[in-house]
Amino acid sequence: QKEVEQDPGPLSVPEGAIVSLNCTYSNSAFQYFMWYRQYSRKGPELLMYTYSSGNKEDGRFTAQVDKSSKYISLFIRDSQPSDSATYLCAMSAEYKLSFGAGTTVTVRA
């Protein structure tokens, strides 16, 4: 079993819909939780970063961490075609970063 599990999708939604993405993990030592966005043929770029449990909002994006359930989520409100990408969850304890498989999202105009 992988340390980080993420449903690869793909996920297709109409423009304006709410996109809901999530990951589960098994390593209780993880303290830092991140979401990276990766456009086709590009490297990942950091989208959201959260330390420990709680919520964090940045514009149309909301990240949630529930350490008791070992579950993290990313919500994208008012989704746009430009949000079409692969979203990777990532988490770390100390120096090592572990990634999920990524969920491919397509927002239809």
Added chain:
Amino acid sequence: EAEVAQSPRYKITEKSQAVAFWCDPISGHATLYWYRQILGQGPELLVQFQDESVVDDSQLPKDRFSAERLKGVDSTLKIQPAELGDSAMYLCASRPAGTSGSGGELFFGEGSRLTVL
């Protein structure tokens, strides 16, 4: 804006040949990572450097892969001989000094896509 530079962007090679990838991290970034990303999967760490020293190479297939960062700046990842299963995107990432023990942001390059025929 400072970027992580990688080359080549694309490489096609035949199995049993040697291949090398180069990475130049953002200036001043002490920590450098090489990740391998197979299509449809998340990146997996191959090797991590702190300055010129290897911090973690536990997932590097050392019988065919080697990595170096001689002067603590740019880095080279080599595969010899290449196998069909090595086809993947090889990503380099860097992180500023003083953040290696935390979950701070990794800055990724655009990657080098390898196809082994």
